[in-house]
Amino acid sequence: MSHSYYEYRFCFGSNPCRVVIEEEFPAINTIFAALSSSTRTLLVCDTNTLRFAQRVGELPAVILESGETAKRWASVEKILRGAYEAGLGRDGLFIGIGGGVVCDLTAFAASVYMRGASLCLIPTTLLAMADASLGGKTGFDLFDIKNLAGTFYPAALVYMPLESLHSLPEREWRSGMAELIKTSVLDEDELMFSRIALSGAADTDSAFLISRAVEIKGRIVEEDPQETGERRALLNLGHTFGHALETSAGLGRLSHGEAVAWGMVRSCELGRALGITPPERAQAIIDVINSQGYETRAPHPLMGDSALFMRALEGDKKKRGGGMVFVTPAERGARLVDPSGRGDSFITLIESLVNGAYSR
Amino acid sequence: MSHSYYEYRFCFGSNPCRVVIEEEFPAINTIFAALSSSTRTLLVCDTNTLRFAQRVGELPAVILESGETAKRWASVEKILRGAYEAGLGRDGLFIGIGGGVVCDLTAFAASVYMRGASLCLIPTTLLAMADASLGGKTGFDLFDIKNLAGTFYPAALVYMPLESLHSLPEREWRSGMAELIKTSVLDEDELMFSRIALSGAADTDSAFLISRAVEIKGRIVEEDPQETGERRALLNLGHTFGHALETSAGLGRLSHGEAVAWGMVRSCELGRALGITPPERAQAIIDVINSQGYETRAPHPLMGDSALFMRALEGDKKKRGGGMVFVTPAERGARLVDPSGRGDSFITLIESLVNGAYSR
Numbered sequence: 001m002s003h004s005y006y007e008y009r010f011c012f013g014s015n016p017c018r019v020v021i022e023e024e025f026p027a028i029n030t031i032f033a034a035l036s037s038s039t040r041t042l043l044v045c046d047t048n049t050l051r052f053a054q055r056v057g058e059l060p061a062v063i064l065e066s067g068e069t070a071k072r073w074a075s076v077e078k079i080l081r082g083a084y085e086a087g088l089g090r091d092g093l094f095i096g097i098g099g100g101v102v103c104d105l106t107a108f109a110a111s112v113y114m115r116g117a118s119l120c121l122i123p124t125t126l127l128a129m130a131d132a133s134l135g136g137k138t139g140f141d142l143f144d145i146k147n148l149a150g151t152f153y154p155a156a157l158v159y160m161p162l163e164s165l166h167s168l169p170e171r172e173w174r175s176g177m178a179e180l181i182k183t184s185v186l187d188e189d190e191l192m193f194s195r196i197a198l199s200g201a202a203d204t205d206s207a208f209l210i211s212r213a214v215e216i217k218g219r220i221v222e223e224d225p226q227e228t229g230e231r232r233a234l235l236n237l238g239h240t241f242g243h244a245l246e247t248s249a250g251l252g253r254l255s256h257g258e259a260v261a262w263g264m265v266r267s268c269e270l271g272r273a274l275g276i277t278p279p280e281r282a283q284a285i286i287d288v289i290n291s292q293g294y295e296t297r298a299p300h301p302l303m304g305d306s307a308l309f310m311r312a313l314e315g316d317k318k319k320r321g322g323g324m325v326f327v328t329p330a331e332r333g334a335r336l337v338d339p340s341g342r343g344d345s346f347i348t349l350i351e352s353l354v355n356g357a358y359s360r
Numbered sequence: 361m362s363h364s365y366y367e368y369r370f371c372f373g374s375n376p377c378r379v380v381i382e383e384e385f386p387a388i389n390t391i392f393a394a395l396s397s398s399t400r401t402l403l404v405c406d407t408n409t410l411r412f413a414q415r416v417g418e419l420p421a422v423i424l425e426s427g428e429t430a431k432r433w434a435s436v437e438k439i440l441r442g443a444y445e446a447g448l449g450r451d452g453l454f455i456g457i458g459g460g461v462v463c464d465l466t467a468f469a470a471s472v473y474m475r476g477a478s479l480c481l482i483p484t485t486l487l488a489m490a491d492a493s494l495g496g497k498t499g500f501d502l503f504d505i506k507n508l509a510g511t512f513y514p515a516a517l518v519y520m521p522l523e524s525l526h527s528l529p530e531r532e533w534r535s536g537m538a539e540l541i542k543t544s545v546l547d548e549d550e551l552m553f554s555r556i557a558l559s560g561a562a563d564t565d566s567a568f569l570i571s572r573a574v575e576i577k578g579r580i581v582e583e584d585p586q587e588t589g590e591r592r593a594l595l596n597l598g599h600t601f602g603h604a605l606e607t608s609a610g611l612g613r614l615s616h617g618e619a620v621a622w623g624m625v626r627s628c629e630l631g632r633a634l635g636i637t638p639p640e641r642a643q644a645i646i647d648v649i650n651s652q653g654y655e656t657r658a659p660h661p662l663m664g665d666s667a668l669f670m671r672a673l674e675g676d677k678k679k680r681g682g683g684m685v686f687v688t689p690a691e692r693g694a695r696l697v698d699p700s701g702r703g704d705s706f707i708t709l710i711e712s713l714v715n716g717a718y719s720r
Contacts, residue, residue: 013374014373014374073433073437077433077502080502080503080508080509081503084502084503084505084508111511112472112509112510112511113508113509114507114508114510115497115498115499115507115510115511115512115586116511116512116586137475138475139475142437142440142444143440143441143444145444147474147475148440148444148473148474149440149472149473150472150474150475151471151472151475151476151511152475152476226475226476
């Protein structure tokens with residue numbers, strides 16, 4: 001067995017979560033050892049990650065289609081059926097091997113199977129390692145709304161095999177990098193951000209970036225596991241703008257990371273306009289984002305008209321229970337901006353930022 | 361507004377739960393006052409309880425078919441769609457009005473809607489008041505397995521309007537009474553059991569019986585909210601035998617309470633055979649059950665052959681993650697019996713009890 005690069009132990013609510021960052025895929029016995037238990041197991045993967053699943057072991061498996069369109073109830077039902085047919089009990093183990101979609105679906109299925117079975121996630125994309133596999137958000141899309149159904153259900157073990165990143169397509173890599181840049185902005189020690197800014201994200205050791213992202217996100221989620229307070233909401237930096245862009249461009253036309261990168265630039269501009277983000281920090285963040293080749297111009301070429309964008313923003317607001325929330329970088333870390341009480345001028349400001357009509 | 365008969369406050373894990381036992385149905389403002397919040401609301405009922413839902417208020421509503429066959433994903437999806445169309449956000453409120461099926465479905469839907477919305481349950485049957493509405497077990501049937509999918513998600517408010525019991529059919533009443541008798545056996549103070557034994561269950565004040573059941577079950581669930589330990593498993597008294605009888609008779613041929621009542625008699629016999637239940641206590645419990653007119657003979661006339669029954673018992677064992685568990689009455693309260701290590705003679709004993717072939 002190879003030596004782990006990094007290892008973390010978190011506690012999300014009452015749920016312990018162990019994260020291992022390694023070079024290679026774990027065999028099933030390595031997983032059992034890390035969980036201190038062995039039991040009936042179901043592997044879940046998609047057509048892209050089947051070859052990785054076979055590395056874990058000869059075990060009952062459910063193979064999903066790949067891509068966001070698989071993120072629906074029919075896939076959850078397929079996983080639950082696979083688990084039942086493989087004879088898993090309440091103490092059974094679900095292992096999800098893949099990107100964000102496979103991780104979210106497997107985690108949701110495990111969370112409802114006999115009211116909660118054991119869960120191990122093996123993220124195989126940079127995005128899933130940097131974000132989706134950690135922190136317990138599970139879900140699937142319903143009525144064309146992303147993650148309309150879901151639960152909070154952290155994996156007991158998240159095993160990140162860096163070798164899966166060697167074959168990651170360029171666009172997938174960039175999508176994950178946006179989340180890493182986002183997390184680096186939240187890093188109050190600025191260790192992660194300065195490493196990316198100095199060497200350029202693509203040249204920075206991915207094991208270091210991922211481990212630092214795990215540590216920062218893990219600590220934030222520990223403080224606010226179910227996003228009831230403000231703490232966890234900071235992880236939405238760039239996401240309010242980004243989600244609205246994804247919706248107004250048409251779901252699937254932009255990768256999640258591309259939308260978030262664009263949203264972070266808007267968040268920097270918003271923070272600067274409100275006097276929250278110092279101009280030199282805003283510029284440093286925008287420079288890092290641009291160095292990765294993201295489309296960051298306003299309006300975004302795929303955005304459609306701004307009325308459509310503003311409607312998508314309203315939809316996001318509704319989903320969050322009435323409150324539209326923006327996160328902007330601060331002197332260090334980031335801060336929540338609550339638009340309520342700021343009146344119509346705030347909406348006008350948002351619209352002008354999105355249109356590129358705002359001038360400093 | 362009328363005066364509450366009883367009111368309880370529990371904390372299940374980190375979730376506070378308030379229980380109000382009242383004569384009348386609450387209007388929506390009474391519910392908002394009890395929750396100290398008002399928000400977008402969806403009512404969920406079935407064709408039998410629609411008239412009760414109208415008492416709560418003129419609000420968006422989802423009306424399900426009545427009966428156990430409604431307990432499936434299509435109903436959950438219908439509730440989620442209703443919530444989305446009614447504009448509920450993460451802070452939206454689901455109110456389930458009905459028996460166990462409506463309560464379980466509404467609670468499941470609330471638990472997954474945007475990863476968890478607010479929940480109020482208004483049980484309208486004795487069974488749902490005595491058992492299903494309290495303690496956070498939610499779920500629906502999948503692949504013909506009862507509650508294969510579910511979550512633990514306690515309602516913030518459970519409002520029990522006794523007036524709904526006035527029109528309850530005899531068979532429904534008997535089904536709930538079995539759970540009340542079960543809870544009375546778990547009552548270490550014997551207050552509830554002695555009241556039923558002295559006056560006959562049907563003559564005992566239902567407000568008293570329900571309140572006592574709420575108090576006893578609530579305390580047990582507080583100690584073990586997710587049934588990870590032994591404490592909550594005590595609530596399964598009569599259920600291991602009962603579930604196997606329901607399955608071997610064919611789902612729907614017996615009411616849940618009829619099966620549990622028969623199972624409790626078998627549990628008394630098992631406890632007596634193992635020297636756990638004192639003979640006079642076993643007899644007192646059996647007398648109370650028989651006084652309610654349940655079919656308690658072994659073999660049960662609808663049971664089918666005992667091989668079928670034993671297979672159903674095995675299925676239940678698989679579901680619980682390897683361990684078949686029986687609960688038997690003890691000198692006071694009840695005790696878990698773990699058959700592992702007891703060998704084949706234990707299985708022979710179970711089979712002879714079920715067949716009526718066991719002689720003391």
